[in-house]
Amino acid sequence: MSQSASTMGNEKVTSSRRNFLKTAATLTVATVGYSWLKSSQILVYAAEPKDVTLPWYGIAIDIKKCIACGSCAKACKSENDVPKEPFFFRNWVEQYTVKNDGSVDIVSPNGGIDGFVQRVPDEEIFKSFFVPKMCNHCAKSPCEQVCPVGATFLSPEGVVLVDEKYCIGCRYCVQACPYGCRFIHPVKKVANKCTLCYHRLKKNLAPACMEVCPTGARMYGNLRDKNSDLVKFLKEHTTQVLRANLNTGAKLYYNELSSEVR
Amino acid sequence: MEQHYQNLYDILAHSQGYIFPNEIDLQWGILIVIYPFITGLVAGAFILASLERVFKVKILKPTYQIALLTALSFLLVATMPLISHLSQPQRAYEIMITPHSSSAMAIFGFVYLWYLTVVLLLEIWFDYRKSMVVWSNERKGVMKWVYKILSLGVSDISPKAVKWDRKLGYIITVVGIPSAFILHGYVGFIFGSIKANPWWSTPLMPIIFLFSAMVSGIALVMMVYMIISYIRKKSIDVNVLDSIGKFLFFVLILDFTLEALDQIHRIYVAEESFEIIKLLVSGKLYLTLFVSQGLIGTLIPLITLAFLQFYKHQIKLRKSMYFIVSMLVLIGVYSMRWNVVIGGQLFSKSFSGFTSFKVGLIGLDGTLMAAFWLILPIAILSFLLWLLPPWKMVEEED
């Protein structure tokens, strides 16, 4: 079979090009494959089996017991390096005053840190109560769902935390939280919120807000432990979570939550 | 910092009703308003271009390259408002290396890259390749090498190769249409999937965003075509304008229908958030919603375009009317973005109060920065039109 010189030349060029392409393709597949293997760690554990030897933290707040002294909100700021200005709160206390004419007056002056002064005279009040608020540490947390980089996460103990070294400050989580418990720290410039005093939990100390609450209105505990005070409290009282319709899996249970509360 | 706190004290003094203590400061400001505006322009301009290519609307041919280059100029700038609004912009790369798969925002990096490289750049490349090769042969010096590099050194412009340019370009355009839908639809999804915010949370949000994007893109291309023709002292083909105007009219009707449907549903169903939203719409959002978006941005353009479908006036008046209509439409779509982004943050998630929004002038989050990101694409477009002039392209020989 005779071939002209030019076609033989073409074939040689074609075959060396083919070899080059083959090598390039192999290298690409190898790199892609390796990187995929490294990242698949994430995919493999996305269906994470929970370690049941660890506690699964929950919170209960007894509205009947709250006297709005503001100690919880104040202690939280001291413990957790939150600026004292009235724009950033990891937890706060609200006062609801339902008047006889049906209107609802809600206030939270400086988050309740300085206590409350009664503003509505007794005769106009139908009922009135205080509602302490804090991060609900949701099991199906919308803030964790929307974080684009994985800086907000649910720890194996059920505490929702923010990785301050990784957060890019996009504020998506602040928008996604239905309870308004997140803010951007003005100095650190990353998302910030109640951590259930994770650093204290690790040392077997109570969160600061619960340590100082004078009436024991705030409680925390291990939802997996049937003998814990928290679980006993949940059993003995009628509790509700905020925004149950949003299905956030909130683990903050309120006793005696009235229908006016959002 | 002191100034920042002083602003917050002012806002606190002006807040109405009860807001959660952390809600005083609005999180997403003017930069997040212009981001969907810019990506909307990209998606809309691209879809107009695809009309010519895929649906063979020949009359739009003069606007084809203009639409693509406009889309590219705005797309190149699209990430910048996002990055400049982050409070840790130097960590922005994290969204590319560890995207959290459940977050719509994480998709952004990859959808953007896909659209930029596989769709827009490739389509422009296939369209211009032959011209770039010819230009690299004709020019000397730096420009010769610039065009050579841009054409990736593929210098084969035989009819067979050029036929493949067209075929591959066609495939890319077809792929590009759903890609454009995803590029802008996901922005709507970012808002629409936030169940915590009832002003945003609706399945219609991605579709509303998409249709208003198409409206803005079409209007932009119409404006750019008129301005470029004016600068080049070439006559504007009024048939092209009529054609674009017709598409603008129909898409505007669809857009208006969708937005009206969203509001009608909200009013009829009157869920728990309805009371506060009613106050929002009749109060703080009145001007931007009813006057700017509704009247100026939708109703007047609709009436004018409807009129122009039936009565074809003298050409000069028609051209002015189209120009004004495009401008009004762009104002309307910008207001829509404002109403969605800012409006959603003005009322508290307690449904019991309002905060207020003070737009700063300077700073990474301010009006000047936003204006810069909006003007930069125009500069880029001018550069691209100089580098890849559509009117100097080497025509097909068939």
Place this chain on the structure above:
Amino acid sequence: MKLYIPPQIPRLAIAFAAFISLFLVARHFLVPDTFGKYGPYRAAAMDDYAALEIHYSGQEACFECHQNIEDLKKTDVHSELHCETCHGPGQKHVLSSLPADILKPTGREFCGKCHILNAAKQKDAINQIDLTKHNIGKNCIECHNPHQPWEMKK
């Protein structure tokens, strides 16, 4: 019949392959080490939190030195009240033992934060006082020992 590959395709494929490979290589170096260990987050973040300093010690730490106060408090209505609720964060004082490192609050407003009469407080949650009527001008602790409030001072 040889398959005709348009000349653009191989060149484009190389360009894309190069870009993707560069991205993957960069990614390999940029992703933090502990990322992905327990979930799509940096596991070391939990250690960062665990390493934070505490400011409130918990009253067990107070009782180690102030046994007498513990005994006193147990006998009266403030028995369930933790020391740091009034005295503020105590860790600094626990470490230094200096009196200056902890608060000794006084004043009607301070006691009033809990005890001031407010219609929203449950009657059985706490004893409430109308500060505009009760012993105006006097400091609460002139009569009430904060650690044993019902034992009136002379």
